[in-house]
Amino acid sequence: MKSHTPSRPARRPLALAAMLALAAAFAAPVLAAGEEVVMYKDPNCGCCGKWAEHMRAAGFSVKEIKSADMGAVKREAGVPQALGSCHTAKVGGYFVEGHVPAADVKRLLAEKPRVAGISAPGMPQGSPGMEGPYPADRYDVVSVTADGKTRVFASH
DSSP states (O other): OOOOOOOHHHHHHHHHHHHHHHHHHHHHHHHHHTSEEEEEEOTTOSHHHHHHHHHHHTTOEEEEEEOSOHHHHHHHHTOOGGGOOSEEEEETTEEEEESOOHHHHHHHHHHOOSOSEEEEOSOOTTSTTOOOSSOOOOOEEEEEOTTSOEEEEEEO
16 A cells, blocks of 8 residues: 655645744734734823833834823723822723833733733833933832732832
8 A cells, every 4th residue: 555645735735834823823922012002191291202112112003192181091991099100001901000111011911811900100210211310210010900909910
């Protein structure tokens, strides 16, 4: 009995399918980074625009919206008052409050935890958008559940 080995033209669809599957697996983090970030900021804040540039450099598309009522934006997004910062962003169904590093946002989108969002409370020196000649603060990015429970998501 003779074994049958597929001819080269017959193997091409299989090889193409395997290459496409591999490419899709490696593209997933890139696609997550390509999600649009909608950032609400006070019209007079300069560091917010620097955070938006940090996010763009990491592959995100960022839409900046000026708002004179950031309190209302934060309440609507579900940001607890104690975890507030200067700007509030929305991406992938989550809020991202303040100067959260892009790597943390990518991780949030990849892992999809059951949280309302993440926050870098306050305005930590040395965080994305808050760089300068002064020493960087050590700070935590915290995740927040819909009922307000927090947990450290990342430490910097």
